[in-house]
Amino acid sequence: MFLLGIPQCLAYATIAGLPPAMGLYAATVPAIVGSLVRSSNHVVVGPTNALSLLVGGAVVAVTAAGDPGVDPFAVAIALALGVGLFQLAATALRLSSVVDYISSPTVLGYITGAGVLIGVGQLHNLTATTGEGGRMWVTVASWVAALPEAHSLSLIFSAATVLAVIAIRLLGKALDRKLPAALIVMILGIVANVVLGLEERGLRVIADIEPIPRGLPPLTLPDLNLALELAPFAVACGVLSLVEANAVARSIAGRTGQRLDPRREFLGQGLANLSAALFGGYPVSGSLSRSALNEQAGAKTRASGVLTGVLMLLVLVTAASVLDHTPIPSLAGLLLVIAWDLVDVPRIRKTLRTSRGDGLTFLVTMLATWSMDLDAAIYLGVGLSVVLFLRQARLLTISELVVNPHGYLHEHPLGAPLGEHRRCSAIRLIHVEGALFFGSAAELSRALEAVARDLEVKVIIVRLKHASGLDLTAAEALATVAEAMRERDQHLLLVGMTPDVMPVLERSGVAESVGEEQLFPARARWFAALEAAKERAFELVGTHTEGCGLDNARPFVLTDDGVAD
Numbered sequence: 001m002f003l004l005g006i007p008q009c010l011a012y013a014t015i016a017g018l019p020p021a022m023g024l025y026a027a028t029v030p031a032i033v034g035s036l037v038r039s040s041n042h043v044v045v046g047p048t049n050a051l052s053l054l055v056g057g058a059v060v061a062v063t064a065a066g067d068p069g070v071d072p073f074a075v076a077i078a079l080a081l082g083v084g085l086f087q088l089a090a091t092a093l094r095l096s097s098v099v100d101y102i103s104s105p106t107v108l109g110y111i112t113g114a115g116v117l118i119g120v121g122q123l124h125n126l127t128a129t130t131g132e133g134g135r136m137w138v139t140v141a142s143w144v145a146a147l148p149e150a151h152s153l154s155l156i157f158s159a160a161t162v163l164a165v166i167a168i169r170l171l172g173k174a175l176d177r178k179l180p181a182a183l184i185v186m187i188l189g190i191v192a193n194v195v196l197g198l199e200e201r202g203l204r205v206i207a208d209i210e211p212i213p214r215g216l217p218p219l220t221l222p223d224l225n226l227a228l229e230l231a232p233f234a235v236a237c238g239v240l241s242l243v244e245a246n247a248v249a250r251s252i253a254g255r256t257g258q259r260l261d262p263r264r265e266f267l268g269q270g271l272a273n274l275s276a277a278l279f280g281g282y283p284v285s286g287s288l289s290r291s292a293l294n295e296q297a298g299a300k301t302r303a304s305g306v307l308t309g310v311l312m313l314l315v316l317v318t319a320a321s322v323l324d325h326t327p328i329p330s331l332a333g334l335l336l337v338i339a340w341d342l343v344d345v346p347r348i349r350k351t352l353r354t355s356r357g358d359g360l361t362f363l364v365t366m367l368a369t370w371s372m373d374l375d376a377a378i379y380l381g382v383g384l385s386v387v388l389f390l391r392q393a394r395l396l397t398i399s400e401l402v403v404n405p406h407g408y409l410h411e412h413p414l415g416a417p418l419g420e421h422r423r424c425s426a427i428r429l430i431h432v433e434g435a436l437f438f439g440s441a442a443e444l445s446r447a448l449e450a451v452a453r454d455l456e457v458k459v460i461i462v463r464l465k466h467a468s469g470l471d472l473t474a475a476e477a478l479a480t481v482a483e484a485m486r487e488r489d490q491h492l493l494l495v496g497m498t499p500d501v502m503p504v505l506e507r508s509g510v511a512e513s514v515g516e517e518q519l520f521p522a523r524a525r526w527f528a529a530l531e532a533a534k535e536r537a538f539e540l541v542g543t544h545t546e547g548c549g550l551d552n553a554r555p556f557v558l559t560d561d562g563v564a565d
Helices: 002-015 019-024 029-039 049-063 072-092 105-123 121-127 134-148 152-175 181-197 225-231 231-256 262-278 288-296 303-318 328-342 345-354 356-371 372-391 441-452 472-487 502-507 510-516 528-539
Strands: 044-046 285-287 397-403 409-413 426-436 459-469 492-497
Touching: 002 029, 002 044, 002 049, 002 288, 002 303, 002 472, 019 303, 029 262, 029 303, 044 288, 044 303, 049 105, 049 231, 049 328, 049 372, 049 409, 049 441, 072 225, 072 231, 072 262, 105 121, 105 134, 105 328, 105 345, 105 356, 105 372, 121 152, 121 262, 121 328, 134 262, 152 181, 152 328, 181 328, 181 459, 225 231, 225 285, 225 459, 231 288, 231 372, 262 372, 285 288, 285 328, 285 502, 288 303, 303 502, 345 356, 356 372, 372 472, 397 441, 441 472, 459 528, 472 502, 472 510, 492 528, 502 510
Parallel strands: 426 459, 459 492
Antiparallel strands: 044 285, 397 409, 397 426
């Protein structure tokens, strides 16, 4: 895994606009700490492509402000500190389930957009030209304008790197083996550079950006004020890091059958980022490629992740000077391949076909990465996920129980023509399913008020057996409807309340407001509560529509849990 990590970490640091050594530092102590603490036996902690792009956005935003006392290194370690603290706070607040509410289309949209941005960001490195950065279209336009000045050797080297990676991958498939294509190509590039003396002919190498110091990662002390300034970026990086690492851990655990501890996963990720801040690294996550290779290689315990970090430390001590000769066009070509890998076309097609909501979330997040600051794009995608979640959660299923031609109670869309079905004009049975909380309270109120506006209606029986999550807002909405009906000499009866619903009605005072005699909690015998509510309704109405069949109508469905309503 560490062999794959060397070229990846150098490339990812390039994406982030950081000294190449920081990519290697981020894969040493953080990898060791992450493996020691988290529960997954296979996740390898370190820098990742999409996260590196977000870190790069923070670096550009702060250094572009012009403060001479702030350099990319200081920004990166301060950002790692902020990410670590945010993730530790999330652990302390037991927010490990929050990542479940960030939809896959949101993550896919960001990663797809990031893949394109990574590729566009390497255009100038491919041709050894200079130009404007910033928005994608600005970068592309400046690169096209600079093409007449392209360095032919760099262009050839980049193209050769891409072709070599593709060829090695095809060879690996033919041999049914996983070959470290990135490492092989990087070594070949270094050898070709040294043997042919290409640096003297203008080929740019890692040392031209900043030489990699030989030795262990330095002890660093992040600037707390800078970390506070970077808080919006830190939260965005922290969320993306947790989502990435959680997805990697679950994906591998699904294959191995390992049971994960979400809290330990959060804790391990937070401590890994803190260690990155203290040992010269930048924000880290769980690497999909290195973790998958770790599992495929037969790793059984977290010791493999620890070993990966230790071996990376040995590389820094023994081979830093060799890595200085890595050609920049070689890394640019490798990043083009990585960018292509990030654009998962089959999954994009599936997302666009699945539903309008998923397709919209994906497209909005992807376009946001191209047109907005990356932290804002993350917030927009997460916000859209939450909005769509709340929209789905608030959609109650509200139907009416009517009598079908066979004499059974039958669920029928509320307000739809009856057809062959019958109902009592004075007594209406309303069936409610779904999450009954503040987000759906207004929907329930509107439905009941619409039924109550029929002046022939004297009693509305609301069946709540399959409604869950009742809160104060929803309970008060029921009380408001009951009081409004009482003023019109109508009655509201509640049926089938489960043991977790009744206490809410009682503590909120709604039970008293509706009337204890109008409440019929779930009983042990099937549909006993509904039958009791019908008898109460007959008492309140006195007479009802003859021939409606409600007197003898039989329930048509039995409950799954044996507790009737």
